[in-house]
Amino acid sequence: MRDGSTPMATHDTSWTAKPGRSSDATFSNAPKLRLFLVGNRFRPGLLRQVTVYGLLVLLAVLFLVPFYWMVNTALKPVEQVFRLPPAWFPQPIRWANFVEAMIMPYEASPPVYVYAINTTIITVNGVIATLFSSAMVAYAFARLNFPGKNTLFLGILSTLMIPFAVVMVPQFIIWKNLNWLDTLWPLMIPHWFASAWNVFLLRQFFMTIPKEYDESALMDGASRWAIFWRIILPLSNTLTIYLANFQVAYARTTQWNLYMAAALIIIFPCLALFFFSQNAFLKGITISDFKR
Template identity: 35%
Template sequence: MSTLDRTTVPADPDPTPTGPVPVDLDPSSTRRPDTSRPRGRVTRVVVGALLVLVTIAFVYPFVWLVSASLKPRSDVFDNRLIPETLTFDNYIEVWNAAPMAAWLLNTAFVTVMATLTVTISSSLVAWGFARYRFRGRNALFGLVLASMMVPGAATMIPTYLIWNSLGMVGTLTPLWAGNLFATAFYVFLLRQFFLGLPTELFDAAEMDGAGHWKVFWHIALPLTRPALAVVALFEFQAAWTDLMRGLIYLRDREDFTVPRGLKSMLDQFGFGGEWHWELVVTASVITTVPMIIVFFIGQKQIIQGVATTGTKG
């Protein structure tokens, strides 16, 4: 017998089959029942119901106001959202009872000037704190933030004395000129946005010969449009509804802003013995509608600006 015939092949020590592993084609026997979908539906229904209730709570006062403005004086407080007697005479009479056109123009002027000045001044101050390094920068910025903790009542009399010494009491100037010196909250908001911008972009522009003002005006500001829109819309709302400064500084009826004029109408027709509440609510509707229009126009910018600003710095 040859040597090849006497050689034995060793047995495979691992008898594991090398073929395909059988797979259970019926997974339903081991799958747990999915209970997340019913819970998800219940959660959506509850959240939707809460949103509807909150929306009604916010919308109802304005709907009531509009409804009351379309009623005669005897039906103003009947709490019907659909007027039993529909009339538009209130919108004609209110223009004869008060100089609404002058009040709206005064308010528009003050609001535009306040918005422009505070947006520009706050962006300049914020850019200085965000871009430049100087001794005491953090301490100075801390003082700016600390000014937000000072209540307005504490500075009301000194501010009045300053404007009175300048001969500005009785004019519209004190209602907006204070914004020339920026506002701490807007400085903080814009600074956080500036800190999130790439510094390499500004360094490259300065190396190419761009000056500080050109870098700020042509590069930094266009990149911060969402934050600037938030500042402008916030200040627009604040200036449009500002009553306190109108009460302090305005004297002549023709110089009143809308909030100050509404206060005078309330004193005359609401608590002055004449009881023409239909005129008061009609004037309130006229002055509220512009703010609603501005909100719907700028709501996208508000959401975008708040969302992007929250991720900066």
């Protein structure tokens, strides 16, 4: 320097000037390692994923064990059903159980195929009739204005609080007077008069659909029926599929091997329906933010 002072030392930025750099690098990578293992609220870590998926697999196994036992029992000969220790695999596999369960009467009961036909008729009628009638009533409460609408709607909702045991005897007397005992009519006709629960759900969902759709259709010359059939119902397919699944679920010793075979035959349509429509079914369950 010109003034004779001692020159200032320069900072060395090379890695060799600090022998502790390797330990510093290790500590600097610790947050990344923790993020990889533990994660945060935006990104699940490896440990969390392993724990969650492990619990899900365990729960899935627990839920599938009864179903596996039903399939296993359905394929066993009758002498192996209550054998101890239990046989986890039927030896030999007896496919004839399904044929016998379908066509053979048991203990003064008709064959299972008779139950299957009756169940199909009642279920198909119940799903179509309940959804159609409930949707029409719900559309009237959601879109039309008439005197006493709110009072009538509250009256319909109040029927949900009436236990079935209260109306069971009066219904039996009505069916008897109509000569409908030992027929399918008492299980089919009531579905054509709507369901209070379905009316409530559909009405709440219809109210979330903008009324501008109705007004535009009316300006184009569409009738109320066309608006209901071509606009409102297609927009409500998610909820209607959910209600259809719900209706099917509630449409409503011993040689256990034949019973299990019959049970598999009976539940197969429900499982197939849920398998092919599970996305819409789950979306329908999540509909909770209804317009008041």
